[in-house]
Amino acid sequence: MTSLQTAVPTHRVDGREKVTGSARYAAEYHVPDLLHAWPVVSDIAAGRVTDVDTEAVESVPGVIRVWWHGNAPHLIDVGQPMLAVLQSAEVHFRGEIVALVVATSPEIAREAAGLLTISTVERAHDVILDPDNPDIRTPETVNAGYAGVSERGDPDAAFADCAVQLDVTYGTPAEHNNPMEPHATTAVYSGGDLTLYDSNQGGHPVRHFIAGALGLPPERVRVISAHVGGGFGSKGLPRPNVMLAAMAAVELGRPVRVVLTRQHQFSLVGYRTPTIQRIKLGADLDGRLRSIDHDAVVQTSRHVEFVEQVVTATRMMYAADHRRTRHRVLDLDVPIPSWLRAPGECPGMFALESAMDELAVAAGLDPIELRIRNEPAADPELGIDFSSRNLVGCLRRGAELFRWRERDSRPGVRRQGRWQIGTGVASSTYPGYASPATASATRTVTGDYVVSINATDIGTGARTAMLVLAAEALEVDHSRVEILIGDSDLPRAGVAGGSAGTTSWGWAVHKACRELVDRLAERGGPESLTEDLTVTASTAADLKAREELSRYAFGAQFVEAWVDADTGEVRVPRMVGVFAAGRIVNPRTARSQLIGGMTMGLSMALHEQSLMDPTFGDYANHDLAGYHIASCADVGTIEVEWLDERDTRINPLGTKGIGEIGIVGTAAAVANAVYHATGVRVRNLPITIEDLLRAQV
Numbered sequence: 001m002t003s004l005q006t007a008v009p010t011h012r013v014d015g016r017e018k019v020t021g022s023a024r025y026a027a028e029y030h031v032p033d034l035l036h037a038w039p040v041v042s043d044i045a046a047g048r049v050t051d052v053d054t055e056a057v058e059s060v061p062g063v064i065r066v067w068w069h070g071n072a073p074h075l076i077d078v079g080q081p082m083l084a085v086l087q088s089a090e091v092h093f094r095g096e097i098v099a100l101v102v103a104t105s106p107e108i109a110r111e112a113a114g115l116l117t118i119s120t121v122e123r124a125h126d127v128i129l130d131p132d133n134p135d136i137r138t139p140e141t142v143n144a145g146y147a148g149v150s151e152r153g154d155p156d157a158a159f160a161d162c163a164v165q166l167d168v169t170y171g172t173p174a175e176h177n178n179p180m181e182p183h184a185t186t187a188v189y190s191g192g193d194l195t196l197y198d199s200n201q202g203g204h205p206v207r208h209f210i211a212g213a214l215g216l217p218p219e220r221v222r223v224i225s226a227h228v229g230g231g232f233g234s235k236g237l238p239r240p241n242v243m244l245a246a247m248a249a250v251e252l253g254r255p256v257r258v259v260l261t262r263q264h265q266f267s268l269v270g271y272r273t274p275t276i277q278r279i280k281l282g283a284d285l286d287g288r289l290r291s292i293d294h295d296a297v298v299q300t301s302r303h304v305e306f307v308e309q310v311v312t313a314t315r316m317m318y319a320a321d322h323r324r325t326r327h328r329v330l331d332l333d334v335p336i337p338s339w340l341r342a343p344g345e346c347p348g349m350f351a352l353e354s355a356m357d358e359l360a361v362a363a364g365l366d367p368i369e370l371r372i373r374n375e376p377a378a379d380p381e382l383g384i385d386f387s388s389r390n391l392v393g394c395l396r397r398g399a400e401l402f403r404w405r406e407r408d409s410r411p412g413v414r415r416q417g418r419w420q421i422g423t424g425v426a427s428s429t430y431p432g433y434a435s436p437a438t439a440s441a442t443r444t445v446t447g448d449y450v451v452s453i454n455a456t457d458i459g460t461g462a463r464t465a466m467l468v469l470a471a472e473a474l475e476v477d478h479s480r481v482e483i484l485i486g487d488s489d490l491p492r493a494g495v496a497g498g499s500a501g502t503t504s505w506g507w508a509v510h511k512a513c514r515e516l517v518d519r520l521a522e523r524g525g526p527e528s529l530t531e532d533l534t535v536t537a538s539t540a541a542d543l544k545a546r547e548e549l550s551r552y553a554f555g556a557q558f559v560e561a562w563v564d565a566d567t568g569e570v571r572v573p574r575m576v577g578v579f580a581a582g583r584i585v586n587p588r589t590a591r592s593q594l595i596g597g598m599t600m601g602l603s604m605a606l607h608e609q610s611l612m613d614p615t616f617g618d619y620a621n622h623d624l625a626g627y628h629i630a631s632c633a634d635v636g637t638i639e640v641e642w643l644d645e646r647d648t649r650i651n652p653l654g655t656k657g658i659g660e661i662g663i664v665g666t667a668a669a670v671a672n673a674v675y676h677a678t679g680v681r682v683r684n685l686p687i688t689i690e691d692l693l694r695a696q697v
C-alpha cells in the first residue's frame with residue numbers, strides 16, 4: 001500500500017450534523033412512552049444496606065418503581081462486579097449505587113430519590129494512600145497485562161557507584177475523567193429485542209456484558225453509539241448506567257433512560273489513581289545513565305482490582321544496564337480506579353521526565369542533550385528492535401520551533417516586571433497498540449461504496465479517518481464512499497482505546513477495501529456487476545503473525561511558563577509539541593487530538609486534583625466547580641507538528657496512534673519550565689500558588 005501522508009486535511013464528515021445539533025447522542029433519541037431512572041448512591045464508604053423504605057416514594061405521582069438490592073431483578077454474574085448493580089447489600093465505596101427510582105420524568109425521579117430512606121450499617125473505612133501502610137503489596141501483573149516488577153542487572157550496586165546520583169519522590173493526585181457528554185443510555189425493549197442507545201467507547205463489549213447479565217442472546221441486543229462526546233477511558237467498558245437502563249427496560253417493558261450526573265461521574269466511571277513515585281537515577285559525569293530505579297505506589301478499590309501501569313514507559317525510554325521498575329498497590333475502600341487518557345504513561349512520565357530534568361541540572365547538561373546521550377539502540381529491556389524510534393528527531397525539531405537555544409540554562413534569571421519566565425522540555429511516548437477487527441466493503445450496483453465497521457467516534461474524528469483510508473484503498477473520491485460505524489450490528493471491532501482505534505479499524509477497512517477492489521477486477525471491473533458485491537475481512541490472523549517489535553510513538557513537549565513573583569500565579573503562554581507517530585491519516589483531526597492531549601496535560605500540571613475526605617471516605621470535589629480543569633483562558637498558543645515518519649514495520653498502515661501521546665510528558669515540561677523560571681522544583685501535582693509562595697519565604 002501507499003504510505004503517502006494525506007496532503008489535504010479532511011473536514012469531519014459529521015461536522016455539519018454536530019454543529020447544527022442534528023447529531024444524536026445517547027440521551028437525545030426521541031422514543032415514545034419513555035421512563036427516566038435516577039440512581040441513588042451510598043453516603044457511606046463501607047458497610048451494608050439493611051433496608052430501604054420505599055413507601056413515601058412510591059406514593060409520589062409519576063413514580064413507577066423503586067429498586068434496591070432487596071427487590072431488584074436478578075442479574076447474571078458476568079465477571080464485571082461494577083455491573084452487578086443492586087445485587088448485594090454490601091457497600092464497597094461511597095457513591096456506589098444502592099437504589100434506583102424509575103419515574104415518568106427525570107424531575108420526578110430525582111425528587112423521589114431525595115425522599116428515600118436508606119438504612120445502613122457502616123464499618124470502618126480506609127481511603128488514604130499512605131506509602132507506609134504495611135498492607136501495600138506487589139502485584140503480579142498490572143493494567144494492560146504488564147509485569148508488576150521488572151529487573152535487569154544490579155541497580156542498587158550500580159547506583160551506589162555513580163558519580164551523579166538522584167533520589168527523589170514525586171506525586172500525582174487522583175484525577176477524574178470528565179468527558180463533556182456524561183455516561184448515558186436510552187434502552188428500548190420490544191418483542192424480545194433490546195436496543196441500547198449508549199455512550200461508550202466500543203459497542204461490542206456493551207452488547208456482550210449486558211446480554212450476558214440479562215440472559216439475552218447477544219444477537220437480540222443492539223448497541224447504537226452514533227456519536228459520543230468523549231470518554232478518555234471511562235467509557236471503555238459498560239458502566240452502571242447502561243446496565244440499569246437495560247434491566248429496567250426489560251423488566252418494565254417500557255423504554256428507560258439513565259443519564260449520570262456530573263456528580264455521579266466522580267464515583268461511578270473510574271478515575272486515575274493517585275501515585276507516589278520514587279525514582280533513583282545514577283549516571284556518569286557525562287550524563288550517561290547506568291542505573292534506573294522507578295517504584296510506584298498506587299491504589300485500587302478493594303472491590304475491583306485495577307492497578308495502573310505507572311512505570312512501564314521507564315522500561316523503554318532510556319538506555320542503562322542496570323534497571324528496576326516496580327509497582328506496589330494498596331487496597332482501599334475507594335471508588336474503582338480505571339483508565340484515564342494514557343493510563344500509566346501519563347503519571348509515570350511526569351515523574352521520569354521531571355527526574356531527567358533534575359539529572360540534567362545535577363550533571364550540568366542541557367536537558368535535550370542528556371536525553372540524546374541516553375538514547376537506546378534497541379528496546380533497553382527486551383533487547384528487540386523498535387519498529388521506529390524518532391525521539392531525537394522530535395527533540396531537535398521541537399528545539400528549533402521553540403527557539404530553545406536562546407535559553408539561559410540558569411534558573412530564575414529571566415524576568416519581565418513581576419513575571420519570572422522559564423522554559424522546559426520533556427519527552428513523550430505511547431505504545432502503538434492494535435486489536436483485531438472486522439470490516440466489510442460493498443460496491444453497490446448504483447456505483448457507490450459502503451464501508452461498515454463497528455468503530456466508535458468518541459469525538460476524535462474516527463469516522464472521517466475511516467473515510468480517508470477507505471477512499472484511498474478503493475482508489476475513489478471520498479464523496480463516493482459511505483462509512484457506517486457506531487452500531488453493534490456492524491462487523492465486530494475493538495474499542496476506541498489505547499490510541500488504537502485508527503490503526504485497528506483502519507487496518508480492517510483497508511484490507512476489506514483492497515479485497516473488494518481485487519474481487520471487482522476478477523469479475524471484469526465494477527461496471528459488470530449485476531448485484532451488490534460485499535467483501536468482509538478480519539485482521540485477527542495478521543495481528544498474530546506480526547514480527548516481535550517494540551512499537552511506540554514518541555514526542556517532545558516544550559513549555560514556556562510565567563510565574564508571578566508576588567502571587568505565585570502560573571501562566572503558560574506557549575507550548576510546542578512535536579510528535580513521531582507514524583502516518584498521520586487526517587492532519588486536521590490529528591492536530592485537534594494532539595492539541596487536546598497537550599491541553600489536558602496542562603490541566604493536569606496546574607489544576608486537576610480530586611481531594612479525598614478521609615472522614616466521609618470519598619473525593620470531596622464532585623463537580624466542575626470544585627474539580628478544576630483548564631479553561632480557554634488558561635491555554636495560550638499551542639503549536640503542534642509531526643515528523644513525516646514512515647514506519648513500514650509497525651503495521652500495513654504505518655500508523656502509531658495519536659489519542660494519548662499529547663498528554664504524556666506535558667505536565668513534566670510545565671514543572672520543568674516552572675523550575676527554570678523560579679528555581680523551585682515542584683514534585684507534586686498540581687503545581688499550586690502555595691507551592692511557589694512557600695518556597696519563596
Ligand code: MOS
Nearest residue numbers: 233339341497498
Ligand atoms: Mo484510553 S484511557 O485508552 O480510552
